[in-house]
Amino acid sequence: MISMKEEIKKVIEETGLPIITDEKSGAAQWVDLRELRLSYIISVENIKPFYEGLKEGKLLGTKCKKCGRLFFPPQKDCPSCFDSDIEWVELKNEGTLETMTVVFVRPPSFSAYDPYPVAIAKLDDGPRILAWYKGDPQQAKPGMRVKIQVGKRKEGYLMYEIAPA
Ligand SMILES: [Zn+2]
Incomplete structure (x- = not known):
């Protein structure tokens, strides 16, 4: 099967433009190869x-x-x-862990990072919080006590994160 990228390269060779026709709507579409x-x-x-x-x-x-x-x-x-x-x-910077996963397929904005764990915790005060998880993903269990702490991202700025209590 021919990939989209190869198909567009072929179209550019043939027509000079990366414009294809959408199969469903018949509308002309520009497909850019730049990231x-x-x-x-x-x-x-x-x-x-x-x-x-x-x-x-x-x-x-x-x-x-x-x-x-x-x-x-x-x-x-x-x-x-x-x-x-x-x-x-x-x-209050405490709560319980509800779920945690490791993101292997990162969005482009996080491509400079290694796969990273992300968790959702329910704060004792009520709201849920979604944040990076700073702890061993293998040891994470739903319902375990966690704290919310302020850490530094690779870029040097502060951000909150979830860690084992
Ligand atoms: Zn209100």
């Missing part, structure tokens, strides 16, 4: 306190003053009652 390297800037203005908390080793979430729900990652507007009256609260 996309993406760096981006996004606004974190609304959740600045969260990053200030990380610097102090704290995990901050938001609490809706109207309905009392706690959110992590922090939400500037309550997704439940759509109210914007929120307050910042420090979450």
Whole structure:
């Protein structure tokens, strides 16, 4: 079977352009062979306190003053009652492990990393947290006690991670 990449190379040779016709819709499609390297800037203005908390080793979430729900990652507007009256609260950095897996097939933005474990923990305060797991994946068991700690990524910046308690 001929791969997509080979097929496009053939099309470029024949037509001078990487344009194919979609089988289902019949629409012309540009198929680029270049790989996309993406760096981006996004606004974190609304959740600045969260990053200030990380610097102090704290995990901050938001609490809706109207309905009392706690959110992590922090939400500037309550997704439940759509109210914007929120307050910042420090979450207890403890919980239980719900699931953990090792990511072997990494997205391009994480291709510089070795396969890495990712876990979901349920914080004692309620919210669930998805983060890299810093511990032996072979020893991880659902229900085991974990803590949320602040660690440094390869790029040198701070990020929260899940570790055995
Ligand atoms: Zn609410």
